Amino acid sequence: MSRFHSTHGEAVQAREITEELQEGTLRHVDGSLAKLVYLSSCRDCNSGRYRHDGLTIRFSEPDVHEALARCHRELFAEMIVTPLAAWVGELRSYFTRTDAESLTVWKELRPYQIVVPLGTTTLAAALFESNMKIALKVLGLE
């Protein structure tokens, strides 16, 4: 098989995995932050590899890893440039759908730190953490 066909085949497969991930899973998760939390929960903290049982039935593990990692990076890149006011709104809607004490837990444990994808620049990671801290403070004052 030529290199073009091989690359084309990989691209088609990557698109298929992404579509299935969007339609089968992420469509049912409301809000960008919830989607980011979901995607980071698919990632093994030690190896950094993404796993998705449903997708690995049809596709190979490395392909699923690539698709989830790309999706995670794209979602993060979208969220990081969101205005701070919208960020507060995003967190407000996230916490209305979770347990009552989750806001306190997030302030104390800072689980949002593991939401950052691998390979994120220092500045983007710092902006993410700062926006999270500020939004949590604002919500804590409400």
Added chain:
Amino acid sequence: MNEILLYGSLSLVALLLLVLFWRRGELEGSGIEPMATALPAPAVVNRVFSQEDFRYAQSLPKPVYRLFARDRQAMAMTWIRQIRYTGVLLMRRHVEAVRRSPALHFWKEARIAASFVAILLTCELFALAVVTLGPARLKLLISFLTVRVQALQLELEHPSLAAAHETV
């Protein structure tokens, strides 16, 4: 008069070299690896210096606003350090490359050195402005610095670093 100019210029060059040397040590000791020369995407930098966020933060209670201002200032300084480090790294690679070159073009090298010094000086001025005025008022300077570094990258033809600008 000429002597004053000569000694003045020499002092300025010596001062710049000192600053450069000090920064080099500071960066090498800070754990910033060459990988960190991957500069963040312009959208991220614009968000750090965003006036929209600044106006929103001003409407928040004082302690929250102070936290916001402190964080954004720290991020602005991080970005300036990254720009400066990218310039230093480019120049270091360039010096290593031309050291072995049999045909040096004096004016081209002088132009590159001038661009490099301009980047370093702008970084110093920018850092001072961030501390005194705050990041939200300096949006014009971001594009100026970014363009200067990109121009230096193009001049020195380092495609790997030019591509690094696309990172989030």
